[in-house]
Amino acid sequence: MTTMTIRNAARRWAASLVVLAALAAPLPAFAAPSDLPSARPQDVGVDPMRLVQLSQWLRDEKLDVRSLLVVKDDKLVFERYSGGLDRDYNYELYSITKGVTAILAGMLVDEGRLRLDAKVGELVAKLRPDLAEKFTDKQDLEVRHILTMSSGLHYDFKSKDDPIYYAAPDRLQLAAEAQPKIPPGTTFEYTDINPILTAAVLGAAAGMPIQVYAEQKLFEPLGMKNWAWGRADQKGLVSTGWGLRLRPVDMAKIGLLVLHEGKWQGRQLVSAGWVRQMTSPGVVPYFGDYWWINDIVTSEPEYDTMGFKGQFIVVLPKRDTVVVMTSLLPIEGGLRDAGNVQIFREIVNGHILPALAAGSGPGDPSAAAALAHELALAQASNPPPGAAPDPFETDTPRK
Template sequence: MSMSHVRLAAIALALNLASAGAALAQSVAPADDAGPAVAAAVPEAVGVDSRPLVRLSEWIRKEDLDVRSFLVIKDGKLVFERYSRGLGRDHNYELYSITKNVTALAAGVLIDEGRSRLDEKVAPVLAKARPDLKAALADKQAIELRHVMSMSTGLFYDFKPTDDPIYYGAPDRLKLAAETTPRRPPGEAFDYTDVNPILASATLGADAGMPLQAFAEQKIFKPMGMAHYAWERADGKGLVSAGWGLRLRAIDMAKLGMLVLSGGRWNGRQIVSQAWMRTMTAPSSAPWYGQFWWINDIVATEPEVHAMGFKGQFIVALPERNAVVVMTSMLPIEGGLRESKNVLAIRKMVNDFVLPALDNPSHAGPTPARRKALAHELDLASRHQGKPGAPADPTDTPRL
């Protein structure tokens, strides 16, 4: 927008959440017509050995893991689709930090359109929209968007594990983020803190001239034919976090992995530029972290990019295999950020079962016996409950 007063109005609109954005934040939206859905195929029809995938499902049941969905896509075809607890394709899930990965894609669109820049200083943008926070933002003038999205702002937040207001019932998350204390200069070190996605949501919404979730719907969800999506848990001022609150179906999570593999294209349309996809998935503040995306931390033997969410939500893209793995679950969180039990679980699943299935040295075609074994196991899995490995919040309940 060229006129300053129009720009100010747009920023205020973004940060205070106009009614259209509020509706999206609180409800499930229908899909737009964006071409055919992801087609299913028998694993062996695209060179995948179904037997390791059957063994994977058996192992999940044997360990009594609460894995709610597990998908494998190979060459654009859905070759393995496992649900438990009677769930199905249309259920959506709270994705926690995978919300950050979608935020990174939205940031790429804004950068492609010239409305955001990685070297953009976030404090002036936010102070213009929220003059009441100008003093609190005064010591954050050097923080750039790249620092926010690479977890290197150097900000310290005194996290309170029980009902911390940054997550639960916050009247004004941006105020909490603005009042944090700089602990080290921006760009100096990786430090994973959920202050950063709040700054990202507010800054990108201001750049977009609309709430971030409304921009993502317009530029990502609808063009990619997603359904039953919702971006919830807005604060008292209507600002959603860019770090949690997004709900997607597992099949739509898979589409995000496919978008990464395709260099930002979906059904012949360039959703995000190839240049941004390279930047987003290149090491930034740490060898294993780019711009809100993780790199080469699940598979050690070949290139890999992934999205990771609290309690065991994952999208793993394997470029050399042209394959995507998706999991939603309620697995244990103990062990730290990169070594939690749910991270160890997805590493085992991908390395010990999925990669052998993709290798398939015999290249055997579909057989009645393999089809029967796969169908039988998926039927058993559909009725398996699994023992939740983490405390459940109301948002953890899958929804239609």
């Protein structure tokens, strides 16, 4: 064997050792985080008996609250399920999908792939050149307008089962055909045409379907499990206004990411500046970029993202707290005053905020047993649906 051959063999052997060492080395902490750590409520200054009373009230009122979580000081202190459900089920989040989408938009802005003043028509044309001429009457429409629900577009929604939600083979074409009603950026109007355009815009900016980008940039770093982003149309486009399914504990991680201004376990996933913008007033004082502002709590800083029939992620920065709920509750009453929103306001303002105000102290020594007993009763309960379940079983929790 020549000297050169021996040297080459040594190099290959050394390189293989480096590869094996890399494979054996532990992954960075952010690569596979576990679910949230837990603590007794009283250990972080939360009154457990107030939480017991809250759960009893939900049972007495027979409210179909599938999950209700409270995270304080980054610790899960209250985790309530009903109907035999547990932590591993995911839920259709409806418009909470928009709140997650806003985070993804911020990531693309941070990466320099997306500008808020970019023209929506130009970005859509990158993905669908066949629709370019549909935007000749929407030349002033910018990304910022569809994120703040101020596009000024009109779409004639059907009163029941509009095709953009389920049956349309090409949602983006329907959205592209929406007519300008008023100049963009002037008036807030909550319409689900906007998140269809957003799905196309973000996918074009990312160079991949938005759900693939979300998996790489958000879901995997947060250690999410059993997530799904479905209900794509026949062209393969998901909506960024609905269709995302998460476990409640993973919803809480979204809330914590926002609470900590884009940082997760020491890693800045999205810039603090974007989180501040996203949760600051846009065209109206109560809505930013797909996030609501002081819509649940008005007595202190609060921002939230909410979904049809009673899905919520609420961030309370003053309390270092995140509240999460999934439910099937009444929808009558309008966008901001539907029955499910009013019930959730009572849950947060009438029960959770008083529990958070308890302060530190030893508390009632029997509280832990009382809370465990009540949570077992809640899980065994089976309240009737407060709204009609979706005929396509969208509302069914899944593992």
